[in-house]
Amino acid sequence: MTKRDATRDAELAAQDAAQQLAAFESAMDDSDDxxxxxxxxxxxxxxxxxVRQRYSQAQRLLQVYQSLxxxxxxxxxxxxxERTGVTRRTLNRDLALLSEDHLxxxxxxxxxxxxxxxxxxxxxxxxxxFSQGELFSLYLSRSMLAFARGTELYKSMRAxxxxxxxxxxxxxxxxxALARKLYAVPDAPPLGATGESYDDVLNxxxxxVLKGNQVELRYPDSxxxxxxxxxxxxxxxxxxxxxxxxxxFSPHHGCVRPFALHRAVDADRLRxxxxxxxxxxxxxxFFSGQFGVFAGDATQQVHVRVRFFGTAARYARERLWHASQxxxxxxxxxxxxxxxxxxxxxxxxxxLSFGGSAEVIEPPALRRAIADELRRALARMEPSC
Numbered sequence: 001m002t003k004r005d006a007t008r009d010a011e012l013a014a015q016d017a018a019q020q021l022a023a024f025e026s027a028m029d030d031s032d033d034x035x036x037x038x039x040x041x042x043x044x045x046x047x048x049x050x051v052r053q054r055y056s057q058a059q060r061l062l063q064v065y066q067s068l069x070x071x072x073x074x075x076x077x078x079x080x081x082e083r084t085g086v087t088r089r090t091l092n093r094d095l096a097l098l099s100e101d102h103l104x105x106x107x108x109x110x111x112x113x114x115x116x117x118x119x120x121x122x123x124x125x126x127x128x129x130f131s132q133g134e135l136f137s138l139y140l141s142r143s144m145l146a147f148a149r150g151t152e153l154y155k156s157m158r159a160x161x162x163x164x165x166x167x168x169x170x171x172x173x174x175x176x177a178l179a180r181k182l183y184a185v186p187d188a189p190p191l192g193a194t195g196e197s198y199d200d201v202l203n204x205x206x207x208x209v210l211k212g213n214q215v216e217l218r219y220p221d222s223x224x225x226x227x228x229x230x231x232x233x234x235x236x237x238x239x240x241x242x243x244x245x246x247x248x249f250s251p252h253h254g255c256v257r258p259f260a261l262h263r264a265v266d267a268d269r270l271r272x273x274x275x276x277x278x279x280x281x282x283x284x285x286f287f288s289g290q291f292g293v294f295a296g297d298a299t300q301q302v303h304v305r306v307r308f309f310g311t312a313a314r315y316a317r318e319r320l321w322h323a324s325q326x327x328x329x330x331x332x333x334x335x336x337x338x339x340x341x342x343x344x345x346x347x348x349x350x351x352l353s354f355g356g357s358a359e360v361i362e363p364p365a366l367r368r369a370i371a372d373e374l375r376r377a378l379a380r381m382e383p384s385c
Contacts, residue, residue: 057094060086064094065103065119074107074118140182144239197266204267205246209234214273215248218265227265228252233275236283240293247286249278256281258293288323291339292346304347305338305361312357321350336361348373 067083068075075083080091095117098104107118142157208215217230232248238258239245245258256278287293308316313335317327324340341347343366351358351370360367 060084060090061094061098064091065098068104068117068119071118074116076114076116078114080117136182143183198262201261201264201267202244204269205234205261205264206237208269208275209237209246211269212275214270214275215246216268216270217246217248217259218267219259220263220265230259231270232259233277235275235277235281236286238283238287238293245293247283249276256286291322291341291344291350294344294346301340301342302363302366303338303340304343304363304366305336306351307334307336307359307361308354309334309357309359312354316354316358 063084064080064086067080071079077088077091077095080086081088084091086094095104103120104117105120107116138161142161145154145157205215205217207213213234215232215234217232219228219230220226221228230250230252232246232250234246234248235256236247237244238247244261246261247256247258249256250259306316307330310333313330313333316337317329317335321337322339322341326338328336328338330336343363348366348369351360351366352373355374360370
């Protein structure tokens with residue numbers, strides 16, 4: 001949009017506002033401005049308007065609106081006084097009315113702590129409304145992205161919520177105290193998810209997913225120290241336990257699999273390319289058959305049975321860990337859970353987190369693997385002679 005287009009849109013918005021504000025005029029007469037001549041109430045005015053002009057309230061509100069429309073970066077009360085010839089007390093009252101109608105907002109404060117007022121984007125107030133529950137949901141989503149603080153993704157989420165806050169005139173959002181009422185506890189965000197390199201990787205991959213382009217990803221091989229250069233068809237950006245993964249088809253691996261973005265060394269979106277979506281791919285279906293983010297071998301799913309004891313039983317029983325889950329309550333408050341899943345590092349890590357409060361019943365291979373890990377842990381914990 002050119003500067004001329006922006007000015008024209010502002011003028012049209014001001015005309016629309018004038019029609020809305022004209023309703024005030026029938027209920028008021030020029031005597032409403034008698035406050036403007038009461039110098040005793042305005043002794044704190046730093047910028048006294050050089051010429052006092054008398055307006056009906058509707059005309060005055062329109063002038064304030066137009067002054068803000070013609071400004072760049074908003075105006076302080078003092079600057080509005082100079083431009084409109086209206087006193088501080090009256091301007092505060094007028095700005096409060098415009099805020100209630102969702103036409104203006106407080107943009108920020110200048111170096112001296114004075115509020116800067118600006119217009120809301122044209123059409124925001126009339127085209128979008130939010131319930132309190134919807135606002136809570138948006139704020140919680142922003143809180144969940146705190147692990148990506150400093151990246152363009154987080155900035156975009158904050159900007160989206162700020163637009164919602166603008167719709168509610170700022171003060172309403174502050175009154176709801178969302179920062180206290182809603183909080184997403186961080187789940188050990190990866191140390192690699194910081195700095196410019198991660199931001200670049202995230203931006204390149206996110207743009208590739210949104211625009212349907214292929215991406216070249218430099219990614220460490222899980223079995224060697226080599227860094228692979230992979231040409232991927234990115235399909236889905238997935239969030240899992242404080243981390244972002246791109247689910248992509250990798251010709252090198254010959255399958256659709258996740259890649260942890262915090263592990264990537266570099267990424268480049270390949271413009272003028274088109275990512276190919278495998279026939280039948282669906283992210284919900286992709287994750288439904290696995291325990292965690294890594295799928296393992298989908299053709300090698302096994303029947304897993306685990307017994308949980310004491311308080312661990314209550315914790316394990318109250319959540320659906322996998323779609324195939326079957327639960328059996330046992331005597332003494334214990335329970336047994338069963339799933340049909342592939343054996344993956346995610347599954348083993350989860351079982352080990354219960355320590356001695358979980359016993360793998362089957363399959364025998366998983367039981368041995370967990371027992372070996374626990375023995376190694378015990379050997380390290382035992383004091384040396």
